[in-house]
Amino acid sequence: MQKIPMSSPDITSIEIDALNQVLITRWLSLGPKIGEFEQAFAGYAHAKNAIAVNSGTSSLHLAMIAAGVSDGDEVITPSFSFIASANCVLYERGNPIFVDIDPETSNIDPNLIEEAITERTRAIIPVHAFGQPADMDPILEIARKYNLVVIEDACEAIGAEYKGRRAGTLGEAATFAFYPNKQMTTGEGGMIVTDNEEWANLFRSLRNQGRDIFDAWLNHTRLGYNYRMDEMSAALGLVQVQRIEELLANRDQVAAWYNERIDQIGGIRKPYIAETTTRMSWFVYVIRCQDGVDRNALMDYLQAHGIPSRPYFVPIHLQPFYQEKFGWKHGDLPNTEKAGDTFLALPFSGVMTKEQVDYVCDHLRDGIEVAQYSSVRNSATAD
Ligand SMILES: Cc1ncc(COP(=O)(O)O)c(C=O)c1O
Numbered sequence: 001m002q003k004i005p006m007s008s009p010d011i012t013s014i015e016i017d018a019l020n021q022v023l024i025t026r027w028l029s030l031g032p033k034i035g036e037f038e039q040a041f042a043g044y045a046h047a048k049n050a051i052a053v054n055s056g057t058s059s060l061h062l063a064m065i066a067a068g069v070s071d072g073d074e075v076i077t078p079s080f081s082f083i084a085s086a087n088c089v090l091y092e093r094g095n096p097i098f099v100d101i102d103p104e105t106s107n108i109d110p111n112l113i114e115e116a117i118t119e120r121t122r123a124i125i126p127v128h129a130f131g132q133p134a135d136m137d138p139i140l141e142i143a144r145k146y147n148l149v150v151i152e153d154a155c156e157a158i159g160a161e162y163k164g165r166r167a168g169t170l171g172e173a174a175t176f177a178f179y180p181n182k183q184m185t186t187g188e189g190g191m192i193v194t195d196n197e198e199w200a201n202l203f204r205s206l207r208n209q210g211r212d213i214f215d216a217w218l219n220h221t222r223l224g225y226n227y228r229m230d231e232m233s234a235a236l237g238l239v240q241v242q243r244i245e246e247l248l249a250n251r252d253q254v255a256a257w258y259n260e261r262i263d264q265i266g267g268i269r270k271p272y273i274a275e276t277t278t279r280m281s282w283f284v285y286v287i288r289c290q291d292g293v294d295r296n297a298l299m300d301y302l303q304a305h306g307i308p309s310r311p312y313f314v315p316i317h318l319q320p321f322y323q324e325k326f327g328w329k330h331g332d333l334p335n336t337e338k339a340g341d342t343f344l345a346l347p348f349s350g351v352m353t354k355e356q357v358d359y360v361c362d363h364l365r366d367g368i369e370v371a372q373y374s375s376v377r378n379s380a381t382a383d
Pocket residue numbers: 055056057058081082084085127153155156177178179189190
């Protein structure tokens with residue numbers, strides 16, 4: 001039996017040498033690597049400013065501060081996302097207002113946004129889920145009409161393009177994340193990009209304990225945080241962003257192997273790519289179980305054969321503390337919940353081999369037979 005990892009970073013001797021060089025200098029924080037990484041990243045993201053921080057979550061938090069979110073303000077965002085894209089609103093005592101997704105793209109449905117807007121609405125956070133850009137043009141139009149700030153959560157979408165435009169250049173600011181399962185990694189880490197100079201200076205101050213550029217070390221102009229990225233992470237990020245096209249191309253190849261195999265297997269569907277997605281940036285590979293396939297039984301079957309898989313995403317509005325604190329419940333967001341019940345992320349990374357993809361797909365094919373049988377049995381028991 002093989003043991004397939006859920007994800008795996010692509011680290012070469014170039015990254016290892018770059019980290020060794022930092023350690024040799026003994027300059028481990030607030031050194032030259034952070035600026036080099038930021039400059040390279042801004043260039044790649046087509047942004048005027050890039051500010052490195054210690055996680056994607058920190059970058060979302062800082063974006064909420066810049067957007068002016070405070071007590072009771074509402075921020076519209078999908079529940080079909082990673083928890084941080086809603087928690088960042090809570091950090092500033094605002095309320096995340098969840099809007100359902102388009103069942104095909106699994107991104108926020110722009111047609112449902114306007115009816116969720118109230119006098120308290122301040123911002124929209126579209127999430128480019130799985131590396132596919134949200135349908136940004138109608139979102140930007142609504143934002144203009146109601147004078148709302150748009151913060152793109154591009155944490156899963158480095159390099160993705162929407163109608164030929166880079167994800168991350170479309171809103172007032174955008175956030176990226178570099179956890180080791182991401183397309184590029186810094187270990188832990190994140191980045192905010194923005195063309196707004198005032199915001200860029202604010203982000204630099206907020207990540208560094210509220211110091212302004214000219215503040216002495218123990219002067220703090222505003223309430224800030226320690227959200228700094230260290231030099232080892234920045235050195236790793238610099239190499240990875242220099243290799244990003246290669247990293248994305250490797251993921252394209254693995255996704256293509258999966259697509260080809262999954263087209264031949266009944267009971268599941270491959271990921272849907274919208275026409276507006278002129279470039280997909282493959283973060284995860286998520287299949288959809290069709291009616292009659294018991295997703296959880298399929299997961300168990302795969303696990304028994306050394307293949308991990310994840311229900312991705314588990315909707316945010318159904319997380320226990322969101323239900324308790326805000327009263328969200330099953331039935332509130334039908335498309336989100338359907339996706340939450342039927343989507344399944346398979347092992348995926350740019351270093352996966354064709355043999356590994358074949359191994360996963362062979363077991364998927366066999367597992368679906370078992371999962372279909374178990375779905376019939378479950379519904380018989382339910383009757
Ligand atoms: C959509 C989305 N937003 C935010 C984050 C948060 O990033 P981090 O884990 O670096 O804090 C992630 C990371 O998984 C993500 O997928």
